[in-house]
Amino acid sequence: MNTLLPFITICFVSILIQGSVSAATIHIPSDLPGIQESIDATSHGDTLIVSAGVYNEYLDFRGKSIVLISESGPENTIIDGSSHGHSIVSFTSGEGPGAVLSGFTLRNGNGTFIYEDRKRLGGAILCSDGSSPTISGNILADNSTESGGAIACSLGWKGSGG
Numbered sequence: 001m002n003t004l005l006p007f008i009t010i011c012f013v014s015i016l017i018q019g020s021v022s023a024a025t026i027h028i029p030s031d032l033p034g035i036q037e038s039i040d041a042t043s044h045g046d047t048l049i050v051s052a053g054v055y056n057e058y059l060d061f062r063g064k065s066i067v068l069i070s071e072s073g074p075e076n077t078i079i080d081g082s083s084h085g086h087s088i089v090s091f092t093s094g095e096g097p098g099a100v101l102s103g104f105t106l107r108n109g110n111g112t113f114i115y116e117d118r119k120r121l122g123g124a125i126l127c128s129d130g131s132s133p134t135i136s137g138n139i140l141a142d143n144s145t146e147s148g149g150a151i152a153c154s155l156g157w158k159g160s161g162g
Contacts, residue, residue, distance in 0.1 A: 025049065027071075035059055035068070035079070042066050044098070052076035058086045058109075061133070065098030074105045074139040081143075082108035087126035087152075088143070091133045099133040101125075106138060111145030111152070120145040122152030 023045035030051070032038040036059050038048050044065045052072040058081050059068075070077035081088035088109040089101060111120030123143025127133065131153075140150040 023047065027051070029053075039064065039066065039068070050077055050104070054078045054080055056080045056083060058084045058088050058090070060090045060092070061095050061099050063093030063095055065096060067098075067100040068102070069100070070103035073103050074137065077103060078105040078107060080108050081106070081110065081124075085110050087112045087122040087124065089125045090122075091125070091127045091131035092129050093131070094129050095131045095133045097132060097134045099131070101133060101135050102137045104138050105141060107141045107143065109143040109145075111143075111149075119147055121147050123149045125151045127151070127153035 024043070025047045026032060026038050026042065026049070028035055028038050028048060028050045032041060034057060035048070035050060035055055036057055039059060039061060042048065042064060047067040047069070050068070050070050052070070053076075055078065057079065059079070061068075079088055086109075088106045090112065091099060106124040109123035111123045112126050113119070114121050123145045124140040125135065135151075143149050145152070
């Protein structure tokens with residue numbers, strides 16, 4: 001009986017700690033300046049709210065079930081990929097429907113080079129490796145690649161980068 005007490009105590013404390021952890025809300029740029037920096041700082045279940053503006057970066061959800069939404073809608077919140085040579089947003093780590101992208105204009109994406117296909121795919125959005133994110137209320141404009149100018153999705157290949 002005495003050997004079980006520490007085990008039961010540890011299990012009880014673990015349950016209390018897990019139950020007390022709640023999802024965070026991060027406001028960009030007031031809490032953190034960049035969108036990718038904010039994604040890197042999140043945990044599953046967190047929400048990132050992006051203020052109006054033009055953000056020149058590309059994003060990788062890194063397998064996280066997070067909600068990334070704009071505060072002012074796609075007409076006012078733009079992610080511009082013109083200087084990057086990647087898909088603007090990548091879901092390449094098995095993200096599920098809990099990974100949400102909503103309310104952005106994604107423009108000037110160039111796609112990610114896929115070795116298996118020997119071409120760039122998914123100018124604005126690349127989904128691979130079984131990823132099935134929720135993508136809604138976005139505007140995809142002026143993205144170009146050899147295939148899948150706006151969105152490319154596959155169950156198999158992974159993007160290799162630039």
